[in-house]
Amino acid sequence: MLGLKPRDDGAAEVGVIETTTDKKEYKHPQYQNFVLVDCPGVGTPKWPKETYLKSLNLQNCDFVIIISGSRFKENDAWLATETMKAKKKFYFVRSKIDQDIHSESENGLKSSEVVTKVENYCKQELSKLEFKNADVFIISSRFKLREQFHLKRLINTLLTDIPTLKRDALILSISLTIEPVLYEKKTILLERICKIASTAARRIFSKTNGLRILHAEIEFYQEQLGVNEERLIGFARQIDMTIDAFKKQIDLRSSIILNDPLQFREFCLRNTLSRKDIHENDHRSTLEKFFSRKNFNRFCYALYDLLMMCFEEALRILKLISTKY
Numbered sequence: 001m002l003g004l005k006p007r008d009d010g011a012a013e014v015g016v017i018e019t020t021t022d023k024k025e026y027k028h029p030q031y032q033n034f035v036l037v038d039c040p041g042v043g044t045p046k047w048p049k050e051t052y053l054k055s056l057n058l059q060n061c062d063f064v065i066i067i068s069g070s071r072f073k074e075n076d077a078w079l080a081t082e083t084m085k086a087k088k089k090f091y092f093v094r095s096k097i098d099q100d101i102h103s104e105s106e107n108g109l110k111s112s113e114v115v116t117k118v119e120n121y122c123k124q125e126l127s128k129l130e131f132k133n134a135d136v137f138i139i140s141s142r143f144k145l146r147e148q149f150h151l152k153r154l155i156n157t158l159l160t161d162i163p164t165l166k167r168d169a170l171i172l173s174i175s176l177t178i179e180p181v182l183y184e185k186k187t188i189l190l191e192r193i194c195k196i197a198s199t200a201a202r203r204i205f206s207k208t209n210g211l212r213i214l215h216a217e218i219e220f221y222q223e224q225l226g227v228n229e230e231r232l233i234g235f236a237r238q239i240d241m242t243i244d245a246f247k248k249q250i251d252l253r254s255s256i257i258l259n260d261p262l263q264f265r266e267f268c269l270r271n272t273l274s275r276k277d278i279h280e281n282d283h284r285s286t287l288e289k290f291f292s293r294k295n296f297n298r299f300c301y302a303l304y305d306l307l308m309m310c311f312e313e314a315l316r317i318l319k320l321i322s323t324k325y
Contacts, residue, residue, distance in 0.1 A: 021046060023055065034173035037061070042075035049075065053082055062162060063089040069096040072122060077129035089161045091137060094122050097149055098140040115149060147178050147322075156180050177226040177235075179318060185224050186311050192217070193307070197299035214268055214299060218258055218306050225314040227254060235317055239324040250316040254309045268302040269295075 021040055028034040039056055040047045047055060058064070064083045066076050072092060083090040097115060104114045115138050126134040135157075137150040155178065162170055171184045196217045200210035222228040226235075236246035247255075257263050 028173045028175070034169065042079050049078065052079070058083065058086050058088065061088055062166065063091065063158065065091045065093055067093045067095050068122075069094075071125050072129065074129060077126065077131060080131065091154065091157065092122065092126065092131075092134055093137045093139060093154065094118060095139055095141055097138050098142055098145055146176070147318075151176075152178050152180050159184060172224060175226075177231070177314065177318065179315070182225060182311065182314050182318075186307070189221055189224065189307055190304075193300055193303045197296050197303055200299050201293075201296035210295065210299070211265060211268055214302060215258065215264065217303060218254070218310075221307050221310045222254060222258070225310045226317065227252070227310050227313045229255070235321065239321060246320075249320060250313055252313055254306055254313060257306070257309075267306075269298055270302075 021044070023040075024038050026036045026038065042052050043049050064079070066072070066079060068076060072094075076092070080090045080092070097118060100118055101111045101114045104117075109117070119136055119138055122136040123134060126132075126136070137154040137157075139149050139151050139154065140146065155174065155176065159167060159171060159180075168188050171181065171188060174181050196213065200213040203210035203213070219228070223231075232246060232252070233243055236243045239246075241249070257267050
């Protein structure tokens with residue numbers, strides 16, 4: 001959810017023995033209001049069933065993800081029931097599917113067959129615990145496999161279920177570079193264009209300040225869509241490519257424009273024809289419109305074009321990475 005690798009700063013501890021013995025919060029590096037809380041399972045020595053809900057502080061949670069690396073047990077069903085009583089969403093997640101696939105490969109089963117087998121087994125077990133027709137999400141937390149199996153469906157379900165007022169914040173907080181998240185982020189970022197362009201265009205007597213606002217917004221696009229320098233270096237390492245070769249492979253143009261002050265200025269101040277691909281919501285005064293209309297249009301078009309450029313680069317990254325695994 002945070003887009004971190006096991007050894008990254010701020011990542012949860014992993015290991016072959018139990019590593020979660022106490023409640024621990026993991027805040028998003030950029031969005032401190034987005035907090036994931038990792039808790040031990042129900043019935044562990046420090047977290048007995050009798051005091052579990054109080055320790056969990058369920059009322060402060062937006063949703064609960066119940067994760068099991070094997071089968072779901074009675075205590076898992078109890079937690080799901082209590083979560084429903086509190087009118088909160090819950091999700092059953094079966095992890096470590098990569099281990100099951102490795103084990104079953106000796107029996108000649110394909111990975112898709114193993115996933116179906118595990119999913120059906122989990123549903124049968126949950127049905128015995130009075131959770132009939134329960135939805136189970138099969139995932140692997142291994143960094144190289146995180147985008148396979150049901151992670152995309154889990155993210156889509158979270159985005160559908162979360163309250164509208166918190167939805168945009170959740171989308172922008174998710175650091176996973178997967179297709180559904182990219183499309184959702186693009187929609188949110190498109191809605192920002194007119195407001196940002198209007199703010200920049202008001203600096204009519206100082207184009208440099210207006211361009212600085214646009215520059216910061218494009219950097220935000222790159223960060224959100226995973227095409228900033230830090231994320232690019234991480235992707236290149238992931239598939240054993242040099243950063244220069246990686247940038248060439250995905251035809252990276254946004255950074256070239258952004259890092260060249262003259263080229264960026266020309267891109268933002270170029271003359272443009274009337275276009276219909278931006279639906280503006282312009283509530284500025286007549287005086288503001290009179291003075292800054294020309295720059296407002298230019299800035300809208302520049303932001304739109306650079307956003308779409310970053311978005312297409314992100315899709316090409318996904319395609320390139322998928323061919324390597």
